[in-house]
Amino acid sequence: MSIQAGVGLSTDKDHIAAVQEAVVQAKKNIAGDKIDLAFVFSTREYAHTTVLKTISQLSGNAVIIGSSSLAIISRAGICRHGLMVILISLPNEAYFNAASIREISSKSFDAAGKELAEKLLYGSKGTRRDLSLIFCDRLIQDSSGIINGMRQQLGMSFPLIGASPSERLGHKNSHLYFNEEIIKDAACGMLFGGKLTFGVGVKHGWKPLGKPRHITKSRGNIVYEINEEPAAKLYEEYIGKSREELKKELKRISIFYPIGIHLPGEEEYLLRNVISIEDDGSLTLQGDVHVDSRIRLMVGTKESCLEATAQAMDDLKTAMKDHPAEFILVFDSLSRLMLLGRQADREIEIIREKAGSGVPIFGLYTYGEQAPLRSIDYLGKTYFHNQTITILGVGG
Amino acid sequence: MDFSGFIVIAAVISTVILTMALAVKMQRAKELQTTADGLQKSLNEMDEQAKLVVRTDIALNKTQEELDKKITGLYALQRISRAISTTMEEKEIFKRIGSEHLDEIGFERAAAFMLYEEEDKFIPELSLGYGDEEMENLSTFINAHGDFFRRIIGNKETFSSISATATAGINKENLSRAFGINAFVVCPILPKEGNQGLLIVGTENPDTLVTEGDEELITILANQLGQALENARLFEKTWRAQQDLEKKVDERTRELSKVLEEVKDSSKRKSDFISSVSHELRTPLTSIKGYASILLAGKLGAIPKEVKERLEKINRHSDELVHMVNDLLDIARIEAGRVTMKQEPQNLINIVGQATDLLSMQAKEKDINLISDIPSDANSVYVDRSQIERVFINLIANALKFTPAKGRISIRAHKKGSFVQVDINDTGCGIPKEAQDKIFEEFYRVDNAINQEAKGTGLGLSLVKHIIEAHKGKIFVESAPGRGSTFSFTLPQPK
Numbered sequence: 001m002s003i004q005a006g007v008g009l010s011t012d013k014d015h016i017a018a019v020q021e022a023v024v025q026a027k028k029n030i031a032g033d034k035i036d037l038a039f040v041f042s043t044r045e046y047a048h049t050t051v052l053k054t055i056s057q058l059s060g061n062a063v064i065i066g067s068s069s070l071a072i073i074s075r076a077g078i079c080r081h082g083l084m085v086i087l088i089s090l091p092n093e094a095y096f097n098a099a100s101i102r103e104i105s106s107k108s109f110d111a112a113g114k115e116l117a118e119k120l121l122y123g124s125k126g127t128r129r130d131l132s133l134i135f136c137d138r139l140i141q142d143s144s145g146i147i148n149g150m151r152q153q154l155g156m157s158f159p160l161i162g163a164s165p166s167e168r169l170g171h172k173n174s175h176l177y178f179n180e181e182i183i184k185d186a187a188c189g190m191l192f193g194g195k196l197t198f199g200v201g202v203k204h205g206w207k208p209l210g211k212p213r214h215i216t217k218s219r220g221n222i223v224y225e226i227n228e229e230p231a232a233k234l235y236e237e238y239i240g241k242s243r244e245e246l247k248k249e250l251k252r253i254s255i256f257y258p259i260g261i262h263l264p265g266e267e268e269y270l271l272r273n274v275i276s277i278e279d280d281g282s283l284t285l286q287g288d289v290h291v292d293s294r295i296r297l298m299v300g301t302k303e304s305c306l307e308a309t310a311q312a313m314d315d316l317k318t319a320m321k322d323h324p325a326e327f328i329l330v331f332d333s334l335s336r337l338m339l340l341g342r343q344a345d346r347e348i349e350i351i352r353e354k355a356g357s358g359v360p361i362f363g364l365y366t367y368g369e370q371a372p373l374r375s376i377d378y379l380g381k382t383y384f385h386n387q388t389i390t391i392l393g394v395g396g
Numbered sequence: 397m398d399f400s401g402f403i404v405i406a407a408v409i410s411t412v413i414l415t416m417a418l419a420v421k422m423q424r425a426k427e428l429q430t431t432a433d434g435l436q437k438s439l440n441e442m443d444e445q446a447k448l449v450v451r452t453d454i455a456l457n458k459t460q461e462e463l464d465k466k467i468t469g470l471y472a473l474q475r476i477s478r479a480i481s482t483t484m485e486e487k488e489i490f491k492r493i494g495s496e497h498l499d500e501i502g503f504e505r506a507a508a509f510m511l512y513e514e515e516d517k518f519i520p521e522l523s524l525g526y527g528d529e530e531m532e533n534l535s536t537f538i539n540a541h542g543d544f545f546r547r548i549i550g551n552k553e554t555f556s557s558i559s560a561t562a563t564a565g566i567n568k569e570n571l572s573r574a575f576g577i578n579a580f581v582v583c584p585i586l587p588k589e590g591n592q593g594l595l596i597v598g599t600e601n602p603d604t605l606v607t608e609g610d611e612e613l614i615t616i617l618a619n620q621l622g623q624a625l626e627n628a629r630l631f632e633k634t635w636r637a638q639q640d641l642e643k644k645v646d647e648r649t650r651e652l653s654k655v656l657e658e659v660k661d662s663s664k665r666k667s668d669f670i671s672s673v674s675h676e677l678r679t680p681l682t683s684i685k686g687y688a689s690i691l692l693a694g695k696l697g698a699i700p701k702e703v704k705e706r707l708e709k710i711n712r713h714s715d716e717l718v719h720m721v722n723d724l725l726d727i728a729r730i731e732a733g734r735v736t737m738k739q740e741p742q743n744l745i746n747i748v749g750q751a752t753d754l755l756s757m758q759a760k761e762k763d764i765n766l767i768s769d770i771p772s773d774a775n776s777v778y779v780d781r782s783q784i785e786r787v788f789i790n791l792i793a794n795a796l797k798f799t800p801a802k803g804r805i806s807i808r809a810h811k812k813g814s815f816v817q818v819d820i821n822d823t824g825c826g827i828p829k830e831a832q833d834k835i836f837e838e839f840y841r842v843d844n845a846i847n848q849e850a851k852g853t854g855l856g857l858s859l860v861k862h863i864i865e866a867h868k869g870k871i872f873v874e875s876a877p878g879r880g881s882t883f884s885f886t887l888p889q890p891k
Binding site: 013045080081209210211237238239240253256257297299341342 | 450464496
C-alpha cells in the first residue's frame, strides 16, 4: 500500500459543523480505515481545542499537527475562511515520529532546536531518516536558532522543511495544533523515514539590484552597518525617503525590496525582510545575518514571483525522479500573497497545473520558511527563508 | 675591459631594463586603474539608475495596489449588493454580509448598530470579527456616547481614522480603542423611513491605513444597506397590507357565506312552506272545482242563469288558482332539487313547433307574425322536453301578451360552444332597465298598463329561470321601453 492523503475543506461558520464536514470529506477521499496522521490547517476562527478533539475522535486518535494561518491553500485555490483536514495513511514500511517543545522563550533557541530534534529522534534508532517537518510559533523571532539546534542533532545537511505560520503579516499571534492541544511559545514537528520519497522546491523570484555591499557590523538578526555606514542608509538612498518616513511604510517596502544575502556556491540569494528600523540606523531582520556577508537590495515583481513558483515545482519533480507525488504540501510566504494581490490564485493554479490531475494539494501562508536552498537530493544546508514558496512533494 | 667595467655596464643595462619594465608596469597599472575607475563609475551610475528604478517601481506598485484595491472593493460591493438585495427580511440583510466580503474590501472587523427610538437605544445588528464580550463593550460605548452618534446620523456624516477630529470629547484614539481597531470608517445607514443606524468597519492591522477610497467604498456599502432596509420595510408594509386585506376578505367571505346559508335556509323554509301550502290548497281547490263542475253540468238540477255565470267564474278562477299552485309547486320542487330533469337528445325545431302551434291561435287573433329560425347546427339539444316546452310556452305567451297587434315575434337559435342560444325577440312595449334584474324573481310583475289589465301570477319567468338553470344554462334579457324585448337562454347540446 502506498501513502494516501484525503483532503476535506469546510467553510461552515459553525466550527463543530465545519470539522465534521471536513473530516467526512477527507475520509471519503481515502481508502481504508487506517489513519496515521492528520494535518489541520485553518484560519483563526476555527482555532478551538474542540475542533482538535473532534478530529482526534473521528480519525481514531491519529497524530494531529498543524496551524492557523491568514489563509489556507487547497487544490481549489486560496481560502480565507475555512478549516482543512488532511488525513494521511502511511505504508507499513514508512516511519514517523511527532513531538513538540514548549516554553521556548525560557531557553536558548539552539537548546530548543536540540530538544525538539532529540524528541523526534527518540525510538528511530536503526531506521533510515529522510526528512523533518516543523512548525514554529510566530512569536519566535529567530527561527534560525531552532534550525541550528536541530541540525546539530540531525546532521548538518539533513533536510528540514518548516514554517512559521501567520494569521497576519507582522502579527505575532498564531495557533499551533499538536494532537488535541493548541500550543503557544512552542514548536512541533515530525520526522519521517522508511520507504517514502520526498521532493522539495524552494524559490522566491526576487532579483538583485544595484551594487553589492558588505555587512560590516551585525549581531544575530540585527545589522548595524553596511559598508561601514548605518545600515538604514541603504534604504534611505534607494527609496529616497527619510528614516522616519521609511518606518511608516517599512512592511510594504520590505516586501517589495528585501535584502538578499549572497551564499557562495548557491544560485539563489537568501532573502531577509526588514522588521524594524531603529533610531541608531540599525536594521532588525527576520533571520540572522553574519558579518562580511555580501548583500544586495532585491526587487520582485508579480511575474518573477510566478516564474519562481513554476521553477520550484520543476525542482520538486526533478527531485522526485520517477516517483509521482501522492500529495503536495505548500508553505507560501504572506509577503507573496501581498505582492501578488489579485493574482495570488494564479500561483496555486501553476502548482495545480504542474502537479497533474488528482494530486491533493494543501498548505498555508507563513511568515518565514525553513528549507534547504539546493533542493535536489536533499544535500543542501537548511536555511531560514523569507518570502519564498516551499513546496514539498511526498510519494510512496 | 676589466671585470669591474663589465659589472658597471651590466648594472647600467639592468637598471635601464628594470626602469623600462617598471615604466611598462606602471603604465599598465595606470591603465588598469583607469579601467577600474571606469568600471566603478559605471557601477555607481548603474547604482544611481537602480535607485531611480526602485523609486519608479514604488510609485507604480502603489498605483497598482490602489487600483487592485478599488477593483476588488467594487467586486466585493457587487457581491454584497447581490447578497443583501435577494432578501426582503430586515434582520436577514445584515446576516448576508460575511467575513469573506469584509476581507475583499480589505478590512477584518465590522459592526452595525440600528437606533431604536422607542427604546432610545443603539442595538447591534451586525458583528464580524468581534467576540461576544468585545461586542458587548462596543455596544455599551456606543450607547454611552449616544448623542455623538446621533449627531453623526443627523448630519449624514461619514468619518474615518484619517478624517476624524476631536468631537465632544471623543477623539480618534478613543474611538480606535473602543472599536478595537487601528484604522476605521464610520458611516451612517440612512433608510428613508424607520430606524437609522451606523456602520463601523476597520482593521486591527497597524500597517493598514484608511484611504479616501475606503471612505467612499464604505459609504457606498452603507447606502446599499440603507436601500436594502428601505426595500425590506416597503415589502413588509405591502405584505402586511395584503395580509390585512386577505384577512378582511376572509372575514367578509365568512359573513357572506353565513348570510348565504341563512338565505338558503330561509329560501328552503319558504319553498317548504309554499310546497306544503300549495298541497293543502290543491285538495280543497279540486273539491271546489269538482262541485262547481257538477253544479254547472246541471246534475243536481237546473240552475238559474245568474248562478251559472257565477259558477263559471268560480270554475275559471279555480283553474287559474290550480295553475298558480302548480307553478309554485314546480318552483319549490326545482329549488329543493326534488325535480330531476330527464335530459335526452331532442330536436329543438320540434319543441319550438309544438309551442308555436299551441299559441298560434292567440298570435292570429292579434295578427302577430310568429317567426322561427333554427339552423341545423343548433337543432340538437340535450334537454327535458316537457320542461323546455314550458319554457317556450311561457316566454312566447309573455311576448304575445306584451306585443301589440300586427307585431312580430321571432324565435331564433345559434350554436354557442357546447350550448345552443335561443333568442325570443318581440316588438312589444319593452321592459324598463330597473325592472330587468327583478323580472325573474317570484311574484314580480313589471308595473305597466298591460299588467294592470291582464292577469298573471308573476311566477312564469321565475319558473323558466329555474328550469333553464337546472339544465346548467343561463337566461338573460335585453330590452328597452318601446323597443321590444329579447329573452335569451342557453341549452346544452348532446356530447
